[in-house]
Amino acid sequence: MKTLLRLLLKSQHQRNRSGPAQTEKGMTLVELLVGSIMAFLIITPMLTFVVDMLNTDRREQVKSNTEQDIQAAADFISQDLSQAIYIYDNNPATTSTPTTTPTGIPAIRSQLPAPANGTPILVFWKQQPRKNSIPYNPKVAETVKPKTCDTNPGKCDDTYVLSLVAYYQFKETDPNSIWCQPSGGTCPTRIARYEITDGIRNPNAASIADLYYSDTETKDTQRRDPAFNPDFDFTKPTVNVTVPTELTKPQSGATKPQVLVNYIDHTKNSDTALLGTECRTALGNPIDQRTATPIGETTLKVTDTEGINSFYACVNTEKNIARVTIRGNSLRRIQANDADFKTTSSAFFPITTVQVKGLGGYGK
Incomplete structure (x- = not known):
């Protein structure tokens, strides 16, 4: 009995020393709601700022790339033109215009490549x-x-051949084309280059039939x-520029356009109209x-x-x-819609111009 009483007293004494029981207390629903609202008010502007900064950086990057x-x-094009011997203007005269000598692209249009949605702008x-x-x-030619000139050093000379070069502007119409990404909206235009080249002629040819080396003698x-x-x-x-019937042959350069650059502006509105005296000026x-008369703007200017x-x-x-002008469209790289040229967003439509004088004459 004494032992039991002693144990009860000891247990009571320990409870008194441990103090009152501690209770755990969490956040109330109101406190949680207030905290969430404060976090939203702080984080949302920060996220908006980050997104705007990323979009601005992206636009600046595509602008720089364009x-x-x-x-x-x-x-x-400038380097190409520096070797030009003859550059075609836009003189509308043709062989059926006896009072004016044909010098322009309109007179040779039927003798040039005729790709769908392509317009020749620079031909030389x-x-x-x-x-x-x-x-x-x-003696060596025997x-x-x-x-085999490469394997016979010192026995061959350098030479030149003629090339007809044509730069076209293509307007893409397929919204799913690789040239129209991101897809949708109006596709950008692109610049492509054609080249039709002469072969190495045999200076020792005995007849016109032997004007060129044979295929077995050339690469x-x-x-x-x-x-x-x-x-x-x-x-x-403007005569005998090409062999028109051969322009569609797969072996011809007339069927192998080389794309020079894409994302050339596609916009047609009042802001893209030319003044009418750019070329003369x-x-x-x-x-x-x-004729001792001024050359008209229509003859000087070649455009789409x-x-x-x-x-x-x-x-x-x-x-x-020749003076060549190109206007790009950096907005079209990142968005299919609302990518037309506007004066308020002209910074995203970079323009570059080059003016080049060719060789000045055949053989010079």
């Missing part, structure tokens, strides 16, 4: 170098041919494009030396038929000068 792309395209003849490609004398790059017309003469620059109000004017050329054929 500027670089069109500048690279302009540089390529150039000299294309062919290094170490022709035996340097008839055993060495253009195809692919040394052979004549089937659409190249051997009868072309610079004194008649840019080229210094040129005078036709044959729809008035987009995002890729056009000002050409003075007499002086062998």
Whole structure:
């Protein structure tokens, strides 16, 4: 009995020393709601700021990419034009206009590639170098041919061949095309290049039939494009430009456009219209030396038929000068809609211009 009483007293004493029982207390529903609202008010502006910053960064990036792309395209065209011997303007005269000498693209349109939705903007003849490609004398030519010049050092010379170069502006109509991404909306336009090249001619040919080396004596790059017309003469620059029946042959460069740059602006509105005197002003109000009269804007300016004017050329054929202008569209890289040119967003439509004088004459 004493032992039991002692245990009860000891237990009571321990409870008194441990103090009152502790209770756990959490957040009330009101406190949780207030905290959530405060977090929302703080985090939402921060997220909006981050999203805006990312969108701005993305726009600046595509703007920079577009500027670089069109500048690279302009540089390529400039280098190409520097070898030009004859540049076609937009003179509307044709062979059926006896009072005016045909000099322009309209006179040779039927002799150029005719791709769907493509418009020729810049067309010219150039000299294309062919290094170490022709035996340097008839004696060497008996055993060495253009195809084997590389394996016979010191026995061949460099030469040149003629090339007809044409830059086209293509308007894409397929919204699912790789050239129209992101899909939907109006597709951007693009610039592509065609080249139709002569082959290496045999200086020792005994007849016209032997004008060119045979296929067994040449490499692919040394052979004549089937659409190249051997009868072309610079004194008649709109005659025998190509062999029209061969323009669709798969072996011809006329069927192999090389895309130079995409995302060229597609917009046609009042903001993209030209003033009407750009080319005359840019080229210094040129005078036709044959008639001593000013060359008209219509003759100098070569642009698309729809008035987009995002890729056009000002050409003075007499002086062998061309001024090329390209306008890109960086907005179309990231959005299918609301990507038309506006003066308020002109920063996203970079423009570059190059003016080049060609060689000035065949063989110069």
